[in-house]
Amino acid sequence: MHVCGCVCVYGNDFIICYQKYKSLRIIYTYTFIFVFIILDAGIMNTKIKIDKTCLECKTKRGKMSSAFSIYLCEDCKFEDAYILITKTNTKKNYFLTDDELVNLRAIHKNSSYGPATYFTKRDILAFLCIKYNVDYDDILRHVRELRKEKEEQKKERNIRAQEKKQKEKEKRRKKLIAALAEYKLVLRSDSVLCERYIDGYSNFTLEEIVSRMCEMKFLYEYCHMDECREEAYQENVETLRAGYFPDMTVSENAEYIALKKYSNGEYPRVFPWMITTSV
Numbered sequence: 001m002h003v004c005g006c007v008c009v010y011g012n013d014f015i016i017c018y019q020k021y022k023s024l025r026i027i028y029t030y031t032f033i034f035v036f037i038i039l040d041a042g043i044m045n046t047k048i049k050i051d052k053t054c055l056e057c058k059t060k061r062g063k064m065s066s067a068f069s070i071y072l073c074e075d076c077k078f079e080d081a082y083i084l085i086t087k088t089n090t091k092k093n094y095f096l097t098d099d100e101l102v103n104l105r106a107i108h109k110n111s112s113y114g115p116a117t118y119f120t121k122r123d124i125l126a127f128l129c130i131k132y133n134v135d136y137d138d139i140l141r142h143v144r145e146l147r148k149e150k151e152e153q154k155k156e157r158n159i160r161a162q163e164k165k166q167k168e169k170e171k172r173r174k175k176l177i178a179a180l181a182e183y184k185l186v187l188r189s190d191s192v193l194c195e196r197y198i199d200g201y202s203n204f205t206l207e208e209i210v211s212r213m214c215e216m217k218f219l220y221e222y223c224h225m226d227e228c229r230e231e232a233y234q235e236n237v238e239t240l241r242a243g244y245f246p247d248m249t250v251s252e253n254a255e256y257i258a259l260k261k262y263s264n265g266e267y268p269r270v271f272p273w274m275i276t277t278s279v
Contacts (some may be wrong), residue, residue, distance in 0.1 A: 008196070023163050032219035051089075052064075054071055055071055056072060057075070060074075062077075065077065065082065066109065068105055079122075080122035081123040084120060086111070087106075087116070087117040093145060095150065096124070100131075106118070125140070125143075126278060145231070165200075168200065172197060173197050173198045176194060179207075179210045180210055180213060183214050183274065185214065185217060186211070193213070194208055197209050205220055212270065215267055218271055219259075222263075223263060224258065225255075225258050225260070229251070232248075232250050232251075234258055236249075236250055236253060
């Protein structure tokens, strides 16, 4: 049997050899622990000096840049190579498309709104130099001219869109006036329903608007709507005082009362002003 490098046989020789092996093992273990403690203490007491000199100018003391993992001073961090521009602003201010941005080195870091993609100003300008065949020193002037051109184009588009909107608005106005005239009505300047239709924000069709204008004329000129509104208001107040919510608004209740009193609860099939009388 091989123990501690010695050849032993069964008996007392084997027991003595095993005890020597066990003693040596304990000694080696404690020796290793002692050496480790000494080395660890030396390492902990050793002060590691970190060079915080700006990597760009190599003269001033800098701060660690989280985006580039290097030390930059207050002056060098505003160099084009270290100015970060978001993807959105790159597309907006430098007029680059998503396909073009694939060619740039993207830097992913968290912003105040969450994860964001950035590009350095130098990479953006360098790409624009290639795209427009312009020197690096002249690229900013070229970008300013390009922005001015884009702004003028945007103004022209807005003017054309406003003119088109105004034409459509005037077209709807004339169409509404003609439809009202068929029922001997005129366009009221105080009608919100008509105004929204003319502006293009109404959810009602032209026929529905004309029908409602006829109903309003009938209510106010033939059914004493103002008196019915006052009556409806008093009914709703009494309902609230009794601890209940009214089933209808004041306007809805006034319309219901007016039709019930003066028109058998419904609108006539032919409005009175549309009836021609023969002389």
